[in-house]
Amino acid sequence: METMPDLTVEPAAAAASRDPMRPQPYRIVRFTQNTHDTFTVALEDMNGAGGIEFRPGQFNMLYLYGVGEIPISISGNPADRTAVIHTTRAVGTVTKAMRNLRRGDTLGVRGPFGAPWPLEHARGRDAVIVAGGIGLAPLRPVLYHLIAHRQEYNKVVLLYGTRSPVDILYRNELEAWRARFDLDVYVTVDRGMEGWRGNVGFVSGLIGKAPFDAGNTTAFLCGPEVMMRVCATELLKRGVSDSEVFISMERNMKCGIGFCGHCQLGPFFICKDGPVFPFPKMRDLLSRWEL
Amino acid sequence: MEDLKRILHSLPFFEGFSEEHFALLVGCARNERAAAGTFLFREGEEATKFFLLREGRVSVEIHSPGLGPLTVQTVSENEPLGWSWLFAPYTWHFDARVTEDTHLVSFDGLCLRTKCENAHTFGYQLLKRFSSIMTQRIEALSFQLMDVYGDHA
Amino acid sequence: MLDLLAFHDDSIVIFHRQETCIPRGRKHSHLQELFEVKALSSTRPRAVELRHEGCIFHAYRALIPSRATSRQPALSTHCVLPPQEPDRMVTIQRNDLDSLFAALERRGLRIIGPTVRDEAVVLDFIHTSAALPRGRADEQAPGHYRLRERDDDALFGYAVGPLSWKQFLYPPLQTLLRARREGTPKRSGAPGFIIDTDAEAAVEPSLAFFGVRPCDLAAMVRFDSVFLGGPYRDPGYARRRQNAFIVTGHCTRPGGTCFCVSMGTGPKALGGYDIALTEVVQGDRHFFLAEPGTGRGSSALDDVPTTSSTAEEISAADRLLGEASRHMGRSLDTDGLRELFLKNFEHPRWQQTAQRCLACTNCTMVCPTCFCSTMDDTTDLTGSSAERRRRWDSCFTLEYSHIHGGSVRPSGMSRYRQWITHKLSSWVNQFGTFGCTGCGRCITWCPVGIDLTQEAEALRHPLTDPATLHRENTDGRPETHPAQPSVL
DSSP: OOSOTTSOOOOHHHHHHHOTTSOEEEEEEEEEEOSSSEEEEEEEETTSOOSOOOOTTOEEEEEETTTEEEEEEBOSOTTOOSOEEEEEEOOSHHHHHHTTOOTTOEEEEEEEESBOOOGGGGTTSEEEEEEEGGGHHHHHHHHHHHHHTGGGOSOEEEEEEESSGGGOSSHHHHHHHHHSTTOEEEEEESSOOTTOOSEESOGGGGTTTSSOOGGGEEEEEESOHHHHHHHHHHHHHTTOOGGGEEEEOOOOOSSSSSSSOTTEETTEETTTTOBEEEHHHHHHHHTSTTO | OHHHHHHHHHOGGGTTOOHHHHHHHHTTEEEEEEOTTOEEEOTTSBOOEEEEEEEEEEEEEEEETTTEEEEEEEEOTTOEEOOTTTSTTOBOOSEEEEEEEEEEEEEEHHHHHHHHHHOHHHHHHHHHHHHHHHHHHHHHHHHHHHTTTSTTO | OOOEEEEETTEEEEEOOOTTTSOTTOOOSOHHHHOEEEEOOSSTTOEEEEEETTEEEEEEOOSOSSOOOSSSOOOOOOOOSOTTOGGGOEEEEGGGHHHHHHHHHHTTOEEEEEEEETTEEEEEEOSSGGGSOTTEEEEEETTEEEEEEOSSOOSSOSOOOSSOTHHHHSOSEEEEEEEEEOSOOSSSSOOOEEEOTTTTOSOOOOEEEEEEOHHHHHHHHHHHHHHTSSSSOOHHHHHHHHHOEEEEEOOSSOOTTOOHHHHTOOSSOOSOOSEEEEEEEETTEEEEEEEEOSHHHHHHHHTSOOEEOOHHHHHHHHHHHHHHHTOOSOOOOOTTHHHHHHTOTTOHHHHHHHHHOOOOOHHHHHOSSOOOEEEEEEEOTTSSEEEEEEEEOOTTSSGGGEETTEESOOSHHHHHHHHHHIIIIIHHHHHSSOSOOOOOHHHHTOTTOOOHHHHHHHTTSSSOOHHHHSOOOOTTOOOOOOOOOOOO
């Protein structure tokens, strides 16, 4: 009884597969430029195992050789296991370097991490999705799921706002969804452009008139924090119960698994207690400065 | 007249108005239609009316040389349009282009202003609703201006 | 170690597995199915005694009432062997202490213990008791640390030094992975690369920690919560933690900034050690009471000349520990402490303290429970190999909370508030205990002498009393306060 037998040292290969700090190499099978600053990569496992099993709302830590690692929400179809898909804006060092990636290049992947959207809340109810800017990416898996299981939900409404018409993400898919008879899709931009005949106004303005039964609605929100705060308030004003409003938060992350401490907001680790939270949990913290 | 009164009663904007007030309103109101592509008003024209959309869509625009018309806001059903009729010099600051065939109720500006001066309670009720819409518009505009989706989101 | 998780009423109790009692890997949904549960005291920290087939566990009840999920178990502290079995205690004479060192080295362990360097007590590799700070005592006060001579030859007559055992279990710099380019790079974007599977190939020596104070032992348990108790485990930490042989020294001489009694972590350790020593110096008698905490501790003691402890020796040690608990340098009222921070985000005290705090990060470096880290990614000049390293980080830096072109906490005030609120409030929500173990290092090593106990106390008063703003150095002279005895 010289050692405590429950923490045996494992051989390197087995340890590698159990070490949540170790990225697995994935190959880019598709690289798409969505808008001037937003792009999408589809990744498959180097060993041929395809994509990753994940739940909508979760994220991966993507490692770019020699540059760094960042959290990116998974934005693909959870039912499609051939590749795992991420959409991101090029805003920092790592994402700007990732812009130069092409098919065949390699990225390290750790994940999936995080608490997913609680889709079961919306069963038998109206599902309202409110997306702002790049926030549409973590919500796209929700839409895929709702469409694939359409019978389980009443109305499905998507409200999407972004900065201007050239920033509209997934435009073809949005138009296809909009054409369906069992989805209501409303798109608005903050500022119009020549040739734009659609809505102009902040996305919160779409909430008052959108066709859903507030008393029987579950809402999923994602976008800049300001936008989520304002839209949550509008939903509550319309009579949606606050425990049926869910938001996806974001903070500085270095590990994604609750070790590095960076993503804390109040008592919550955004990486493992979130990124999806019920609005009441976040409400007080959101209203405080510099927390 | 009866038809118009029924329409006015159905508009959420006037919820809470007394029958007396509806009678005042009806006198200044007209049921109108506007086809897509036409203009309800242009910048610089005399602001003689205020509009309530029942159906359709109108784009509020500013035209600048080289850039063409820039939409700053879209107005759709149950939303009011125009407040330049309220204050001198009663001139429109924007263009209002109809983008979808629109049914609307228009109110003659001078008629309404006169009635507001003569019946202050009516005037107060009308202005209360206007201020509410305007504050919502200003708040929304603030968020549009903030460029929350930009680099410093 | 921490693989038994159970729920009792509405709180969660986690305790170390006692390897002879319970097979590992079993989970039980109701404590009462497995144990006879008896509350030991009605005061904090709510210790309970659990009996199962002749084995006894003592554990703290965690403080989270309604978050019993298997995804995020809350951890409290540790289990012990029955402390009331006097026949397990043995006495080692001072002159025989080196046999213990030899016994540990014979088992392939490299011993780390306290020693004096640059007029401070540091932790370093030692071989014999000669390296220990014989006859030294420390003076600790806010922003003040001095060593002076004692009038006896006690080997543990001081409190804790600037650094803790954290640096050995959780090294300040760790290489997480090495990667190298594969094939020819097609362009300057990301080439194909493969990750070497043996980044930590260098064999780390098995270590023995000699003289771990109860506050530092409690800090290790808090680290266990972070790195072993959640949905993910840090295998490197697990390995180092498992291998470390722990010889604890119950504290008979607390320091000027110590408040382990307030935090329920000392001056006597509850458990989690392989061997616990209590030093007794009485006139020309100098001996150590030794108590094994595990099988391997027992086995090591078998190689040391010992005598069965007499009742007189045991009571001498108990008396010293009792004295120690009554002479803590500081105290912290933990009543309602968690909620106190939640109600006072805008308290004027924050601005006052912010004017003193330099955001120098000393407190986070010396604190034995601060665990924040960051990642550095580098390549060599040709880009043919890349390395990812994890290093200690501090929430006091601006970059710590950087997102989207700015820091979430740009002001020094918000960063100080974040640190202390995490330590004394959020930690309870996250892990079921306070993050602070009362070691006092942050007080001693703050260059401007900010005293965490004072800062917490100030929040209880609506207006800032200038008198509490800056307490004079007590110059090591302890303040007396009502004793809160350690649990057992």
